[in-house]
Amino acid sequence: MRSGERDFSRNPLRLDGMDKILGRTPYLDDLHLRDPDLLFAATVRTTLPGGVLEGIDFGGGTDWSDMTVVTARDIPGTNAVRLLENDQPVLVEREFRHAGEAAVLLAHPDRRRLRKALLQVRLAERPAGVPVFTIEAALQGQAETIPGNTYTEYRLEKSGPRQETGHPDTVIAVEVETPSQEQLYIEPQGMVARLAPDGVVRVEGSMQCPYYVLDALVQCLGLPASRIQVVQTATGGGFGGKEDFPSVIACHAALLALRAGGRPVRLVLDRAEDLRVTPKRHPSRSRVRLAATPEGRLQSVAFDFDLDGGAYRTLSPVVLSRGVIHAPGPYRCPDVRVTGRAVFTSHPPFGAFRGFGAPQSIFAMEVAMDRLASRLEMDPAEFRRKNLLCPGDTGPTGDIAGEDTHARKALDVALERSGYARRRTEHEAWNRAGGPTRRGIGLATFCHGAGFTGNGETHLASRVTLAATAEGKVELLVSNTEIGQGAATTLVQVAAEALGIPMDLVVFGPVDTARVPNSGPTVASRTCMVVGKLLEKAARRFLEQLPPAGGKGNAPGRPDFQEACRKLHALGGAGEVTETYAAPPGPAWDEKTFQGRAYASYAWAAYVAEVEVDLVTFETRILHFTAVQEIGHAVNPQIALGQIEGGIVQGIGWALLENVVWNGSGVMANDRLATYIIPTSADIDGIDVILLEEGQGAGPRGAKGIGELPMDGPAPAIANAVRHALGVDVDRLPLTPEYLHARLAEQQEVHSWLSK
Amino acid sequence: MTEWRRPRHLREALELLGESPDRYRIVAGGTDVMVERHLHPENAPAGWLDISGLSELRGIARLETGELRVGAMTPLSAVREDAAVRESWPLLAASAAVTGAPAIQNRATLGGNICNASPAADNPPVLLAYGAEIEIASAGGVRRIPYSAFHAGYRRTVLGQGEMVTGLWLKPVPRGSRQYFRKVGTRAAQAITKVGLAAVVPFGPDGTVRGARFGFSSVAETPCLARTTAAALEGRSPLAVPSGEIGALLEQDIAPISDLRSTGAYRRQVAARLVREALQAGHFQ
Amino acid sequence: MAVEMTINGLPCRSTADPACRLLDVLREEFGLPGTKEGCGEGECGACAVLVDGQLANSCLVPVGQLEGAAVTTIEGIPANSPVAQAFLACGATQCGICTPGMVMATVALLQDNPRCTREDVRRGLSGNLCRCTGYARIYEAVLQAAGDLPHD
């Protein structure tokens, strides 16, 4: 299955498609446009990279009498954003750790008055300690904000018998860095909060994880969950960026609403503020040492993997664990040691972004693999092929690779499809001819585990509900959000198929915590695979519950089915079916040793990039991109292609264009779309995506999660292609013309010095 | 409510400007002004002088003298599509076509692009390379000066109080001239220029360079001509000039800096390579 | 000062501050929220509309300039138009926030260049950022719509 020649019978149209195309889907910003009660809100933020807030001066130039003002003192519950640890305040009280922390919240019906007031408030900030802005500085421990400036340290260790060849191993050592990356969802983050007449605090907005928001509100407002309602509005992109931060905005908006006597408060970040303060991809530093036998069998992987966590812990430990587990790649290797650390720095906290730590470590590993292949004088494809995991091999976490290990197949298809060998020769001939450009082809082979890491899914114990409606349809109640990835279509598809009914008899319920059970967050490529599977199971039980009109087992006719649903609906709650996640059999996960089954399923992929570098300007252009992945089963191939293409383009952006530049306070300096550069259509031509479906994944019909996978491969494939084109080792991203220019100059200096 | 004036005739606009020059901010296509207004709403002027209704400022005309006049209010999409421009001043069509994206080109005007006076603007290098003249009007009358004298410093022009730009004048390019334009931007489209070069290289009968002009963007505080470089090339064969020499000459013409988009070192190096490319082969995107 | 124009063919009279952005006038004064704001500085194209048939980013257009203008917004595009149908069939929308602008850019592109090539599409849409799709499905949709448009 590839782009271009598609089988449309499996591709029902997106259910949310036409409304989005015609601009009829209401996003948060489109609601309440003419609500006379609405208050607009703004946030006063710290400007120093850590310090003490000694006072707040509200300034005399504004009439404060009708302004709603909230500070830390007004927080009825706990002043901490609920996540892994309560280290991040909802509002700064005294100590703060980074520039851009919220200290004062303002709301007013008139936007102009609000803006004026915002400019009036002065925070008296006293600097404390020396800020640290890099992993290096943090680990040197000049100024320790937390012990060792390290949030978490993980070790993955596996040792087994090495292959004795009687020859010394070939060894290479590589150090690479990757920068932060901004999710750049086109809809900025925002929430509207109000106190409903029944005493319920109702918060709606753009988000991935309604129950995270609910939990955060419970803690911050000190109210029982029964008095809080969280509703997801149409979400204009997330990519991880709307995983944890919506909790912060929701708390802010709710605090203001309570302070304003329950009036609706709209807190929407403007683009620059969104870029400056919301979490982005963790910058990373990897030091990789690989050894292989002279015939090219990997003998050891030693990997130090450090992530810049920013000023609060937030999600860093989980991002780190995924990065650590993915670091050794899909390779067979007897001796693997990965040490991962997430460190404190004075940047705003980093967070979730598609791939969640894996793109960083995979980049380093794949770059190292190419360098080792060169050292071995082997073709990078051949070298990989020798080492890719096959069914029955022991993987890096000590788990036995299952029958669904299709790493080699992905590689073989990618090599064939891209004409790898031929193109490699052609590019080398082109380069020898000495024209104004250089061409190269590069490869990355990788896998991505879907669902929560380790025992995460078991702890989550997700629940889904199917309910019959008065209209004789089945309503699907989950807390998973449609954020563009197509969940509102694919989950309906899965349920309809399992129920044996047409899709129009299944309704995707409102994502409203007052209605839906907690089926977990919309993260980690888990929705279709884990939640889809739960729905499949729930559907089976639902069919059993249907009153006789529906018949048992054999597919009922449409009128009968609808009639049966209506009857079931009449029973009320008793007619609902709720299914709870249960861990599948398999080796357990040991969080201390990082051994065991890390993920329910891995998708396997091989990406091939062909590039052309202009020697006048050092600009890199993608000539061709081939992406082959084995994803178990594509519930909706068209949606799956869209996910993969979109992820690849984000990966291309990370590889070539996107660069978060920090100002002196550790905050994003290029805080505009004019200065943070993502790919446009002019930058992107055809991407050849091939889906392999072997049907052995943990999801419906053997599907595997795919959301994050495509982010992993482009950067290393491109870096390896650039290396092939120019003959220079690259040690960071993005591969901007400026970087390549500097790198070539350095390399030439080294060469001319060596040849003296 | 701010004051909004939208005169129908140039005379009326010039009188308004003449009466209270400090009061009005001119708005043409609005693509710079509206961004600034969004980012810094507190800097709004007392009044806006919207010149989009002035038909005298719109349109492109080729005169019998062979000269071309482009009205200041002509949108870049019209510049890009104009037959005379494409035929005889192709670099201007090329620069207009890479100024932002189509939606920008439909509103952004040539006059606005130069009056905004950004060193990174894409059309100024072309106007410099063509040796354009700029037509400036006030209630007191009209003057025409070389465009190369228009930019006075970082984001400053020689426009005096009560003056506005009404048009640009281009002379025919000597036959057989090599014409070159290249924008090196932050990405393939809708990009701010990191280094840009427009060059017109006429040749004498002996094949040597005669009166070349190299207009640059983003390598100094204003769009600029590489005068020293051009002078040193005069009378020489284009292929006889070694790269190293070009780089050394350019040092006297440009002063690139490092900023959010690029580095001084890169700009310096690429500027020299673009000149070399221009000398070797005509080419426009 | 009031500005008279047509929006999707209907005569409208805006009494907003003339320096106000067309984007806000559409959304707040006329209740047409289909036009989206992604950046407010002309970069993303989510706010694209047609002004006298030409593509424009409504966040950059002061309403004071629109006396007598004909504005077309996404609300003026029917569901059965070839562009909307092709976007649906090709899966060219994901989160949807860029889509109204993308549709308007496509309408403008096909109007000027009904026989556009893939290259033309890539250039024509280059002012409309999409972070979800990677553009591939959008190219397909535009080319399909071009094929479905009546050629004269």
Ligand SMILES: Cc1cc2nc3c(=O)[nH]c(=O)nc-3n(C[C@@H](O)[C@@H](O)[C@H](O)COP(=O)(O)OP(=O)(O)OC[C@H]3O[C@@H](n4cnc5c(N)ncnc54)[C@H](O)[C@@H]3O)c2cc1C
């Ligand atoms: C998303 C985006 C992308 C862009 N990309 C590029 C690009 O790639 N390359 C590039 O060069 N530019 C780019 N620009 C800027 C470009 O659009 C402007 O420089 C445009 O050409 C200005 O013309 P305007 O008519 O819109 O000017 P306005 O915004 O109306 O005015 C600009 C300035 O000039 C003054 N002014 C305008 N006309 C006159 C006149 N006749 N006499 C005196 N003063 C006058 C105004 O008072 C104002 O100070 C981009 C802008 C945006 C928003």
Ligand code: FES
């Ligand atoms: S909102 Fe107008 S271009 Fe982004």
Ligand code: FES
């Ligand atoms: S569909 Fe989400 S930005 Fe385009």
